[in-house]
Amino acid sequence: MDPDQVLHEFVAARRTALFRSAYLLCGDRDEADDLVQTTLVKVILGRRRLRRIDNLDAYARQTLLNTFIAARRRFWRREQAYGELPEPAAAHPEPKLGVAVRAALAGLRPKQRAVVVLRYWEDLDVAATAELLGMPESTVRSHSARGLAALRALVPQDIDQLQGDRP
Amino acid sequence: MTGHAQIRQLLEQALAEPPAVADDRPLFARAARIRRRRRTGLGLAAAGLLAVGAIVPGWGPPDRPSAADRPERQQAQRLQALLPAGLGTVERAAPVLGPGADHGGPLDGVYWLRRDGRLGVIRIETGLASSPSLSCTPELPTVAARSCTLQAALRRDELTVDQRPDPAGRVELAWGRSVDAVLLLPGGRALFVDAISGYLGTRAPGPAMDAPPLTAEQLRDLVRRPELVPVGDGGV
Numbered sequence: 554m555d556p557d558q559v560l561h562e563f564v565a566a567r568r569t570a571l572f573r574s575a576y577l578l579c580g581d582r583d584e585a586d587d588l589v590q591t592t593l594v595k596v597i598l599g600r601r602r603l604r605r606i607d608n609l610d611a612y613a614r615q616t617l618l619n620t621f622i623a624a625r626r627r628f629w630r631r632e633q634a635y636g637e638l639p640e641p642a643a644a645h646p647e648p649k650l651g652v653a654v655r656a657a658l659a660g661l662r663p664k665q666r667a668v669v670v671l672r673y674w675e676d677l678d679v680a681a682t683a684e685l686l687g688m689p690e691s692t693v694r695s696h697s698a699r700g701l702a703a704l705r706a707l708v709p710q711d712i713d714q715l716q717g718d719r720p
Numbered sequence: 721m722t723g724h725a726q727i728r729q730l731l732e733q734a735l736a737e738p739p740a741v742a743d744d745r746p747l748f749a750r751a752a753r754i755r756r757r758r759r760t761g762l763g764l765a766a767a768g769l770l771a772v773g774a775i776v777p778g779w780g781p782p783d784r785p786s787a788a789d790r791p792e793r794q795q796a797q798r799l800q801a802l803l804p805a806g807l808g809t810v811e812r813a814a815p816v817l818g819p820g821a822d823h824g825g826p827l828d829g830v831y832w833l834r835r836d837g838r839l840g841v842i843r844i845e846t847g848l849a850s851s852p853s854l855s856c857t858p859e860l861p862t863v864a865a866r867s868c869t870l871q872a873a874l875r876r877d878e879l880t881v882d883q884r885p886d887p888a889g890r891v892e893l894a895w896g897r898s899v900d901a902v903l904l905l906p907g908g909r910a911l912f913v914d915a916i917s918g919y920l921g922t923r924a925p926g927p928a929m930d931a932p933p934l935t936a937e938q939l940r941d942l943v944r945r946p947e948l949v950p951v952g953d954g955g956v
Contacts, residue, residue: 564744572738582736590747597751654734673727704730 560600563609564593571617577670578621580659588624592617614675615685618667625663657704668693669700792829799827799842802945807933808835810842825911825950833933839926840933841916844948848909893921896928899936901943905950913943 571592575585595616596609658666664686671682672693679697683690792812800810814830825846833840896917903911915938918928934942942948 561744561748564747568744569738573735576736576738577731577734580734582739585736586739590750593747594751594754597748598754650730651733651735654730658734669727670731673724674731676728701727704727 557600559609560597563613564597567610567613568593571613574614574670574674575617575621577658577674578617578663578666580655588617588621591620595620611685618671618685622663622667654704657706658700660703661700664688665696665700665703668696669704672697795827795829796831798947799831799844802942802947803934804938808833808838808840813841825948827948833929834926835929835933837927838929839918839924840929841914841918842933843912843914843916845912846905846909846950847912893919893923896920897932899932899934899939901939903943903949911943911948913939913948915939 568589571589572585575588575592576582579585579588592613596613599612599616658669661669667686668682671677671685672679677685679690679693683693686693688696792815796810796812799812803810811832811834812829813832815824815828825844828844828846831842831844833842896919898914898916900912900914903913905911915932915934917930917932919925920928
């Protein structure tokens with residue numbers, strides 16, 4: 554199939570899924586949209602290499618994560634962990650649980666957040682997550698445990714029974 | 721239900737609706753722009769080859785339009801010729817995308833003026849008189865998709881293009897001071913020309929000028945030029 558056509562079909566089919574992962578990583582709609590756009594532009598720019606890339610989806614996921622972590626490294630001063638739950642916007646009331654989960658994710662370090670998203674949203678196993686993030690499996694397990702602890706602390710009524718990866 | 725599934729369910733609660741995207745073309749256009757910019761890095765090597773071509777017979781350049789022949793460059797040159805001398809270099813940053821885009825004037829677009837490291841903006845748009853200029857910023861692709869809303873009720877100097885919640889309370893992108901002109905055309909249409917000192921905020925593409933690039937008098941002269949008006953409306 555023509556690489557251009559492959560790209561167009563991929564962008565149309567996967568943009569929403571990438572946005573969801575990006576949103577869980579960023580916690581901000583506009584920032585997530587920017588992240589997805591930047592990711593897709595990078596994927597499009599790399600199209601010459603696409604013939605050698607078997608799994609376009611994995612390539613895009615990797616690019617998304619690298620872009621997110623690199624941006625967070627660059628602008629780490631802008632990272633803010635919320636000590637209390639943000640007020641939901643009056644015009645668009647959100648379920649309290651959603652706000653709490655986002656606040657819990659925002660309190661994690663970028664790589665911890667990435668582990669939680671990959672393990673529990675993208676449904677990758679520990680080995681695949683470790684390979685994607687370039688870290689040992691033991692680190693994935695500990696990040697995962699910290700992520701769950703943060704969720705547990707903020708929304709105890711919903712996840713006090715949860716068992717994550719055992720470090 | 722397993723713990724894994726419960727966590728996933730919890731994460732699902734935190735999701736937001738993705739933005740409605742009907743068209744992926746801007747994404748591919750942005751990639752094409754970046755690719756073009758990267759290729760200019762190869763320009764020096766190409767210039768070397770052309771220099772060799774000038775000496776060695778048969779090494780001529782390919783037969784293709786030069787950068788100066790491109791429509792956007794020609795538009796910028798035509799606008800520059802209409803502006804007072806010394807305002808800075810003019811480049812067309814984007815075509816204006818508004819309701820009047822189909823029947824726009826010959827110089828409709830967003831132009832950037834660069835002078836002494838500062839960036840000013842001139843926006844020219846032909847459209848319905850009842851639809852004042854949009855707050856779209858097609859020249860800034862990362863914010864264009866979500867900021868195209870009518871802001872008729874706001875004064876231009878208060879118009880915020882894109883102001884997302886910022887933890888530090890900073891404005892992310894807003895217009896600087898401006899002088900705006902509206903020239904009514906036949907058929908309920910109008911020519912809008914805004915001379916803006918630039919963009920303010922953390923996402924501004926460059927430092928704004930201290931004042932709008934044109935005075936009210938200079939803007940009045942510019943708006944009256946027939947070169948800005950569609951031929952059917954009295955333009956040339």
